[in-house]
Amino acid sequence: MSYAELHCFSNFTFLTGASHPEELAARALELGYTALAITDTCSVAGIPRAWAALKNSPVKLITGSHFAVSEDPDSLATEIILLARDRIGYGQLCQLITTARRRAPKGQYYLSGEDLTKHGLDHCLCLWAPKKLYQVAFEDARQCGQWLRDIFGSRFWLTAERTLENREEEHLQQLDALARGLQCAITAAGHVHTHRRDRQPLQDVLTAIRHRCTLETAGKHLFQNGERYLRPIPVLQRLYPEAWLKESITIADLCSFDPGSLKYEYPPDLVPEGMSPARYLAQLTRKGEKTRFPEGTPLPIQALIKKELALISEMRYEHYFLTIHDIVNFARLQGILCQGRGSAANSAVCYCLGITEVDPRKVELLFERFISRDRNEPPDIDVDFEHERREEVIQYIYRRYTRERAALAATVIRYRPRSALRDVGKALGLDATLVEQLLNGIDWRDRETDWRQQILDKKLTRNPKVANQFFTLVNTLLGFPRHLSQHVGGFVISAGPLAELVPIENAAMADRTVIQWDKDDLESLGLMKVDVLALGMLSAIRKSLGLISEQQGHTVRMQDIPSDDSHVYGMLQAGDSIGVFQVESRAQINMLPRLKPEKYYDLVIEVAIVRPGPIQGDMVHPYLRRKHGLEKVEYPNEAIRGVLERTLGVPIFQEQVIRLAMVAAGFSAGEADQLRRAMAAWKSHGDMTPFRDKLLHGMLERGHSADFAERIYKQICGFGGYGFPESHAASFALLVYVSAWIKHHYPPAFYCGLLNSQPMGFYSPSQLVQDARRHNVEVLPPNVNISRWDHTLENRYQTLRLGLRLIRGLSRQAGQKVVSQRPPNGYQSIAHFRQTTGLDQQSLETLTAANALSDFSENRRQAYWQLLGHTAPAELFVGEAPASYLEDVPVALTQPSEGQDTLEDYATQGLTLGRHPVAILRAQGHFRQCLNGRELLTAEPGRPVQVVGLVTGRQRPGSASGVTFVTLEDETGNINVVVWLDTARHQRQPLLTARLMHVKGILEREGNVAHVMAGKLSDLSHLIQTMQVPSRDFH
């Protein structure tokens, strides 16, 4: 006996289905089902995962969807299941889903009876499972059935679903009568919500969450039992007549659609008529060669290009490269800076096509390393664009390919520990305040498993049984999809209507639509997507290069920047990297003097090494030792040498780890691919343990040490979620070099570009301005008579004039008015300014408070006073000269003190150009025992020191167990303070709340990076009690 389950919800019917598609698939296989239909509500989002799990298995996957059809939104719905018979039927199903979804708000759908008749559904089968027939008039049911029967003809069935509920006998009798009346067959089905019966509790919890109630109050919203699971065939045989079970097979046999057959049809638009894609790509590449290598393409590069083109041709990827080229080309014409990265981006072809600036002569990045013949996966190129102008590119794609053919990929938002705890807590009726307290009290940066222990330590509830249930439920719920959101920039572009390939639904953002699959789904089905991402640093670089070009009198582009400038590397080796792309964090600044990058490839490693993967895998120190010749570079065998030679035998990149699994542990290409996916998903729900045994075993078998194997495994875990591949690091490293070069050679342009691209990067404008001044860049305050909206360079590009954009609370519109209305000889007085600009009172006050009107009065208070009370002139005075009614009563206001001015500066601009608050306090006689940041660099290490500074950062990285890194800022720069867990525990108050902190500790120094190992912390905030200093707290 065999059976095909035709009515099955996965957890992609959000908050209803309680099993993952892959769990359902695996169970169906185990039970020996002939086929399994995944029929999520108005969705095919669960199909790719089920497909991936059932690929090459005897269980046939049927694609279907469940709908509630209503004549008007209020009436009781008729629920039907539609199954796709073939590719055409699948397209019809997708179209229907798209129609129903597009007309409803995000996450909902509305399907009318008319839709069923209007949409061609002749390649779909229809199943109808009427509910509780004993409750309705037979004639009503018959009419409804007749209506469906008329639409679908012989493609219509009644389903009998036995879930062991009250009066089922009566229901089935009626159903039988109905089938006779409609002259159609009955098939058995299961109304499946879980893959096993023991998922019932979670299904109940989901129901309670969906209805926003607790289990206690959910009452009849819950199913009365857990019978909606994939039941073993013997059980089904007891419940259903054989004919009904057989009918399910008959239906399954009619369905032949295989999602794997979905072929991506590339948009043909890009290739000129009469030319093959390959020829066109070759032509464009040749054209690119001429600009890239004006003196003639070097022979090795020619050979490389030939090889790459052959590979692209063989894999039929031409359209993909052409599409990216087209987008990049658009950006170039618009003057939008962009840079490709990813497996296929670092190729000679991409260099010629202008997709990347990574010169194939300078780096030996083997294209084949990234595109493999065996893993038939689509090429991956992410293109970063200036963050402020990416929208233009997105709009271009919509224009070029129309909304019919282009849509964003979805991101499946899944349950994370925090949301799972909150929702399960609510469903179990735990006190909401208590749950919030728990969530707040959990240190999420602790290792993955620890939050559970943390909760156990706090008494969750007096009932230990509830606590156990709670954990089991939360654990199972983790990784469950909650809703679809839009991917940051992954576009799917198709040749025909996209809605026949995958349903499209509304995103939360107006005018945005997303498809029902996310990037992993697309990847597993082998569909192409183009990533259009936003990167702040590209905006900054473009702006800086613009200024440099002006200064030089000729265009300076990224590719014009000379490579291998030893001064630039010298600056980086000294850890002078604030504002430089990727290497500006505290950890990176500490790493630079240790790694001492001296060439481009060192930067590639630098970018990738300060990451959880290499750190948790304990690969950092071995690499540094080998780099500086303190340890011998060895390879266990030649195969491993091939993988690790460029990183001196130490695995650093994600690709290396995966290759290592193949070379050293005997993973097959397919297994390695699974490992890569598991790594990407590990943070949300993946489980790495199945790979652990295989990896350790495989490596030991091949003669590697257990220690090395264990470290590789740890590194794999560390890569989870933050995997950093070489193919991305290579592109990033170029931007590191470019930004460092600008910082070294054109500091005013560098800071100006960065400040004009805020918010971005690691540092606040205040920190960037301080760094600029330490690099001898003169910085001048915003002034209504000089500043523009953006920051500008004055004095032959040597001086940075802050723009009006710095002023908090000033609208762009108001700021631009100040600039556009400015007379050639400037504004003459406050009254003149007010009258000429016509600004509203609020903007005037904001400008005055920020001291941008300093030209017109003694101090900002006096200017402010003048501003108040100047309400609009009465009608009477309109014709008169301003001076006649704007008479001021002289009132002497007290001059602001230096400290008060400083506070005002922080409040209005977030920074001060006056003395640093610490310097002011120091001058007042405070902190006599304290060394400043600069003095730490020459003081004797190992000695007790005292330091003081504004707290600008508190970080507790997951990779450093229990250590808190506090960054203090004084007038000379940043001071690194390291607080060990024990110290932190005893001094929570100053550690967590101080804004001005005094630290007694021991000085440690490596090169010119100093650390203070904290002993005693004191909170001195009262000295600046009302001072507003931005602090990047970790909590």
Add this chain to the structure above:
Amino acid sequence: MLWLYIHLPNLLLEHISQDQAGKTPLIVSEPGHGLVYQANRAAHELGVRAGMRLKTAVNLAPELVIARMDSGREQRALAQQARWLYRLADYISLYPPNGLLTEVSSLKRLYGGLPSLWQKLTEELKSRQLTGQMATALTPSAARYLAQINRGQCTDCPEILKGLMQTLPIEQVDLPERTVKRLGKLGLLNLNDALSLPANEIAHRLEPETLQRLQQIQGTRPDPQTPWQLPHHFRQRMDFVSDIEQMAGLLFPLQRALGELESDLQWRQQDTDYLKLTFHHRDHAETHLAIRTAGPEHQAAAFMALARIQLEQQQLAAPVMAMTLTVSRLIARGQPAGTDLFGTESDPDEAWQTLISRLQARLGESAINTMVSHPDHRPEKAWMQRALAKPGKTAPNLDVRLSHLPQRPLWLLRAPQAVHHLPEAWLAGPERISGGWWDGERVQRDYYIAQLNTGQLGWLFRDVSGGWYIHGWFG
């Protein structure tokens, strides 16, 4: 005129933690806001401050107990405190959420000078375990602001009071936020700075309302107050930090409330013979307990003796998160108590209601119940007893179509009974019921309707262990 303001910065916190030792750090927080509203001393010592983010507070004090903020609760607590102050002073005004204002120039004489009045108030606060910040001033507003920043002094010297008033920081004065910001931008940081400007300039540049407000604080413009009146009943609510599960746990708070009642009755020169206790539960409708005395009474001890007897006999329906003591029947001393319990009832239409209310009065409200259906798949839980709706209140709509109800026997046994001889005639089933895993009363059964050998039509089930039980009888 001399005004005295009592600011109760921790009112809500102290209201709910009356009987707590105070060793555990405790705060009050508004749900959803994520900010600390009030913090007790233990929390304060760990660095927790009002206005701090909840997250920071939990990090500072991992053992922190958090109670829910509720502005209604705080208002009630304030009104309860107003009662004792009203007994001492005849003119008081309430400043929700946590301030009390009184006019004291007349009281000074009554208590023999300000210092002894101050002393008396301090003692009253202390006996109620309340943190109070007091200040005197020549205007109500000045007294309030000084008390709020705890700069009050026990003085009635006009010069000193004026000096104190002038030092009031501008941000303390409740002016519109925009005005406070503007004054700050002008470098005018306290009241003195602001008042040193020409009055017409203030009105002109900072709006006339600002001038008015400043003058009210200064006392050159009237600032009318709304007097508070003692209500014609006594109501005291006690909120608890953690739910109380045992009756015994309620005795101590009740004793305190009865003490308040005694003082109140004493002052009113009235008695009562009927006290009502209302228990508020988290997930359960509130329950009541009536305490009747034989005759008019005002002594806490007498009430307590009666209450103790009743409480000890009762079981709590559910853990109690708050309790309210209400006395609405106040009898002037020396008058006979109401004796109408078995008097004649004139309105025949109300006979049914009267019977119910009499039975309720006699047996207690919880003794009379009605049966309603309850949405739960488990047969035992599919119905429940509910206290009879009060006359005038309509019962919730239970209009369920009969055809939508499952087939169930009318006679459900109190507990399932094991069946030894299985029936021969099976009529319907199995109906599988599985649920209730969340409350520890899990049910996993297959139900059948069958005719027993005795001819009875029974509702039987087999549970997960395979045992057979009879659960009810069909007619």
